[in-house]
Amino acid sequence: MWKLILAFLCTATLAAADPAFWKHEWPQTDFGKRAIDGWAEIVSGGPGKDGILALSDPEFVPASRKRGLEDKEPVITVQQGSGPARAYPLRYLMWHEIANDRVGGIPVAVTYCPLCNSAIVFDRRVAGDVLSFGVTGKLRKSDMVMYDHQTQSWWQQAEGRAIVGRMTGTRLEVLPSWMESWARFRADNPDGMVMAEPPFNRQYGTNPYRRYDSAARPFLYSGDPPPHGIPPLARVVRVGTRAWPLTRLAEAGRLQEAGLTFTWEAGLASALDTARIGAGRDIGQIRVTDARGRDVAHDLLFAFAFHAFWPDGTWMLGR
Known part of the structure; x- marks a missing residue:
């Protein structure tokens, strides 16, 4: 199926890599600031802004009560502070790519770029402010370009670095996380919590x-x-x-x-x-x-x- 997606999305990349073309969709983004060599580095991945819908404050259920996940399915595990570990199944992040959440009192962005298989958890705090993130629908070097809702700056997911907009040059702190099987998470975290299925029509x-x-x-x-x-x-x-x-x-x-x-x-x-x-x-x-x-x-x-x-x-x- 991804080859059909590839053929469709390649057509979408014909749109000009030019802020003048993007400005109608991104009126709040400061395109006068950038940390890339040229606009041609950024291409459309097909969906527009929020065409891949990021999650905010997802619901969780105890791991002991979760049903429907297979033992070998990958989850991203995050453990902060003394609270229970949290598991974010890739079956959900495959379709949403970002989950804005709080773990152990820390505001986090749990991110997954399928095209790079890059799974990174960031601290959403920057200079005293708490940012929240969405998906631009753009790619750079095949990696997801995120954006923050507060300044509409664009961020490179693999690096956790702002590459376009007011926040250009700012880096997010990366928090320890790891990818493991659902079976391993359950075994290691009997009191753990797992993200519930989001209320959207997706083929999770x-x-x-x-x-x-x-x-x-x-x-x-x-x-x-x-x-x-x-x-x-x-x-x-x-x-x-x-x-x-x-x-x-x-x-x-x-x-x-x-x-x-x-x-x-x-x-x-x-x-x-x-x-x-x-x-x-x-x-x-x-x-x-x-x-x-x-x-x-x-x-x-x-x-x-x-x-x-x-x-x-x-x-x-x-x-």
């Missing part, structure tokens, strides 16, 4: 990008491929400006390197493989901790996206 539990992570090239990406012969859609674990191939971590099972400990175990389905998310091939799940055993902020994204946004980053290949 299905993957509209069938076989996307087996494709030869990413959608709407014209940059250089990753070095070292790494396939563009191979998954890597990014910590800062370093990337560890997931295949290396899977082979090791447990790896200590650069002051970090990586633990891999089987049991997590790829959300971008089969039509049903829970039936995707097993890619395994990762936890990253520091020398004191504390969870470390990281991202499990595609290799092309790491190379696109961190071209001078370090590839941790173990050789």
Whole structure:
């Protein structure tokens, strides 16, 4: 199905990459400020502003009472403070991409870009203000461009950095989170909470990008491929400006390197493989901790996206 989406959306990108064209939809955005080389870097992904509807203050239910999720389905887990851990199923974020929420009293934005497989949780506080985020419908280097409702500035999801508008140059703080299976979350968090199904007409539990992570090239990406012969859609674990191939971590099972400990175990389905998310091939799940055993902020994204946004980053290949 994603190939049909690709054909349709490629047509949509013919619209001029020009603030004069966008101004009618974004009258409050300050296009005089930007942190990109040229407007041609930003293309339409098909939907317009809020065409992919971000969630705000989603409902939660106890994990022990949740039904309908398959054991291997991926969730994004967030644990802040002494409160219960929260799980955000990708079956919902696949269709909404952003959830504005509060965890342990901290305002957070839980984000997922399917085209880059980038799942990052941000602190929504900036200089004393609390922002909330939506989806522009635009892409840059195949990654979601978010916007904040307060200033209508545009933000690069993979970097957590404002790239257009009044907030240009500002960065959001990244909070520790990790992607794991629903079964693992339940086992580790018997008192945990899980996001309830949103009240919208979506095909939750299905993957509209069938076989996307087996494709030869990413959608709407014209940059250089990753070095070292790494396939563009191979998954890597990014910590800062370093990337560890997931295949290396899977082979090791447990790896200590650069002051970090990586633990891999089987049991997590790829959300971008089969039509049903829970039936995707097993890619395994990762936890990253520091020398004191504390969870470390990281991202499990595609290799092309790491190379696109961190071209001078370090590839941790173990050789």
